[in-house]
Amino acid sequence: MDTIECRRCQGPRPALAKAPFRNERGERIQREICQTCWSEWLEHQTLLINHYGLDPREPDARKFLYSQIDQVLLGDEEPQQVDTSKKGSVEW
DSSP states (O other): OOOOOTTTTTTTEOSSOOOSSSSSSHHHHHHHHHHHHHHHHHHHHHHHHHTTTTTSSSSHHHHHHHHHHIIISSSSSSOOOOOGGTTOOOOO
């Protein structure tokens, strides 16, 4: 199994077997994020989807989730505070 120097946890860890998306973001995640951190992200993503009542099939929901990947997982931007008072509803 291949290992990578994970951007998030800073350790040599098992790499993802394949890119999670068929685009540049997916390839970057495969290169820079280990299996453990990706699994943790999937749990966090599920919390976001449930908390905000998101439908990942909707373009605005996907845009929000992709921005969270860029901020939280890849660390490209300063993470925004997630407003937990909006439980179950989000206004775009």
